[in-house]
Amino acid sequence: MIKIGEAAYDERGALAYGQPGDQTGLEVRQLELYNDANRPWTKVFRAKKEEIRKKIALAMRQACDNPNIGYAQYGDGTTPYKDRYGLRYAIDNDTPSHTIPDVKVPCNCDCSSLVAQCCRAAGIDIPSTMRTAQEQQILMSTGLFEELTYYDGMKLLKGDILWRQGHTAVVTDVETYNTIPKWIGKVTKYCNVYTLANTTSNLLPNWPHLGKDNLVDVCDEDGRFYYVRIAGKYFGFVEKQYLVNASNPPAPTPVPAPTGFPFMGEVMTAVNLRTSPKNMGIFNYCNIEAPTGTPIRHVLKKGERVTVIGESGKWWQLQIVGKYTWTPWCAKKDGNYDIIRRV
Numbered sequence: 001m002i003k004i005g006e007a008a009y010d011e012r013g014a015l016a017y018g019q020p021g022d023q024t025g026l027e028v029r030q031l032e033l034y035n036d037a038n039r040p041w042t043k044v045f046r047a048k049k050e051e052i053r054k055k056i057a058l059a060m061r062q063a064c065d066n067p068n069i070g071y072a073q074y075g076d077g078t079t080p081y082k083d084r085y086g087l088r089y090a091i092d093n094d095t096p097s098h099t100i101p102d103v104k105v106p107c108n109c110d111c112s113s114l115v116a117q118c119c120r121a122a123g124i125d126i127p128s129t130m131r132t133a134q135e136q137q138i139l140m141s142t143g144l145f146e147e148l149t150y151y152d153g154m155k156l157l158k159g160d161i162l163w164r165q166g167h168t169a170v171v172t173d174v175e176t177y178n179t180i181p182k183w184i185g186k187v188t189k190y191c192n193v194y195t196l197a198n199t200t201s202n203l204l205p206n207w208p209h210l211g212k213d214n215l216v217d218v219c220d221e222d223g224r225f226y227y228v229r230i231a232g233k234y235f236g237f238v239e240k241q242y243l244v245n246a247s248n249p250p251a252p253t254p255v256p257a258p259t260g261f262p263f264m265g266e267v268m269t270a271v272n273l274r275t276s277p278k279n280m281g282i283f284n285y286c287n288i289e290a291p292t293g294t295p296i297r298h299v300l301k302k303g304e305r306v307t308v309i310g311e312s313g314k315w316w317q318l319q320i321v322g323k324y325t326w327t328p329w330c331a332k333k334d335g336n337y338d339i340i341r342r343v
Contacts, residue, residue: 002033002156002196005060006169007071007114013299016074020081021106025321026304027071028114030064030172032266034303035152035202044148045139045161047122052144053159055122060170062101063087063114069100072108084110087117088128111168115161118170132168135161152202153195153236177227179235181217185228185243188212193236197222198266198341204236215246261311262319265340267304273328277315300330308340316340 007028010018022028035041047053063069068090075082080089086107091098094105100121109117116130119139126138139145139161148154150162160171190211193204203209207230210216216238220227225237300306310317315329316339331339 002171002175003030003173004033004162004169005030005057005064005172006167007063007109007111009301010071010108013301015110016072017076017082018070018072018108019106020068020070020072020079020086020108022067022070025067028064028066028069028109030061031303031305032198033156033171033196036302039164039167041150041162041164043136043163044150044154044156045135045145045163046148046157047145047159049144050159052122052124053157055159056118056161056170057159057172059100059118059121060114061172062099063109063118064172066101066103068103068106069114070106070108071110073110075108081105081107083108084113085129088113091117115168115170119161132163132166135163135168151205153204177220177222177235179219179229181219181229183218183245184247185216185218185226185238186246187214187216187238187242188244189242191238191242193228193230193238194225195236197225197227197237199239204230204234207231207234207236210238210242216243218243262307262309264343265306265308265316266343267300267302267306267339268337268341269334269339270302271300271330271334271339273298273300273318273320273330274315275328277312277317277329305343306340308342 008026009015010027011023047056069087072082073084080086087109090103090105090107095102100117112130112132112135113128116126116128119126120128124142124144126142130138140147156171156174158171158174162169187210190209192209193207195202195204217229218226219229224240226240226243227235228238229235307319308316309319314332316332317327317329320326333339
């Protein structure tokens, strides 16, 4: 599994005028690597020295773990903490150690200003006002980075900086898989080969499918997937249900899908939150508020993980924990596609 850290959006799912600090625990966050088909990652900026990469990744993890760091591109001008440079101001003026984990004043940042602060924490002298449009020129001008073209399935390193037009993030953790074959797998039915251990990832470019009776080397496993080697050189993920052991020792027993509640789910497509299990009562931050007036989020974003605590017909009941705990509802399917996938 590859994890990334990013500054995503404010407590309303918006980009501007959010309150200082992370109100929901999702404004500045770590999550599993994703690649939006409509806005894919295009570049990777990789520090040439491993020690720098480690420091960049550490700083991003510390930012994601600090509840005083939230998201906003623009503030209302009443304090310097409310806009994208609030984190920089807090580090420079209110933090004696000038380090991210010691920030105690609620403040905001956006994706590029956070990446800039992570680089500065690694000892790289770049402007804390860096924007994504300037990121390539600024990072490459230091002489400390190499620029790579991103592609699904590429080997990423902890501390790599991901970039696409309008957004940037940092690879915070890389879980490596064994590449030495353990046993030979035989394909029971035509199936897909994925770049990551989930069915929403892209198909493996060099070998997207396997046919019945094909043989592969099984090297590792991740949940309900095997990590396989194809033709001695291509690595990808195949669902366990499509492979049987064609050698000894016997194949590990496939992990059954868990049942019951509660369970953790991954949001596969953006969905509205509702007050009841029917087509009415959208949680709209314009008309429903928490007891203190803090707006309740009214939409879940693709890639978020949520706790599912119950169901009613075609609806899931969720538990969303932030400064307050809410139990809204959302639909189970969008047409024939699941909105929330059990993880």
